[in-house]
Amino acid sequence: MVQRIISFISFLILLSTFGYSQNYSYQQYTTEDGLPTNYVYGVTEDKEGNIWAFTENGVSKFNGHIFKNFSVADGLVDNDIIFMETDSTGVLWLHGLQNQI
Numbered sequence: 001m002v003q004r005i006i007s008f009i010s011f012l013i014l015l016s017t018f019g020y021s022q023n024y025s026y027q028q029y030t031t032e033d034g035l036p037t038n039y040v041y042g043v044t045e046d047k048e049g050n051i052w053a054f055t056e057n058g059v060s061k062f063n064g065h066i067f068k069n070f071s072v073a074d075g076l077v078d079n080d081i082i083f084m085e086t087d088s089t090g091v092l093w094l095h096g097l098q099n100q101i
Contacts, residue, residue: 034060039055041056044086046090047086054081057069058070058081059094077094079096080096081096082097
């Protein structure tokens with residue numbers, strides 16, 4: 001019985017030494033990469049695979065390489081977008097802080 005416990009403990013030690021866990025790769029994007037602000041309320045993905053980030057300074061579209069920023073100057077009703085969703089037809093719906101869609 002003692003031999004079995006020692007073998008099991010040895011196995012656990014070897015497993016922890018040689019066992020590897022999966023490491024995820026995360027990329028952090030900031031204003032230096034093209035975001036209009038470092039504070040992002042949330043993100044959503046459209047049918048083409050673009051990532052849309054809604055922030056306090058507008059909306060950013062990320063295609064995997066570069067950011068394209070949209071603001072009131074580009075036709076948004078408000079720069080402070082607090083919610084965004086894609087419907088079944090692929091239309092992006094934005095909700096601004098001033099309670100405008």
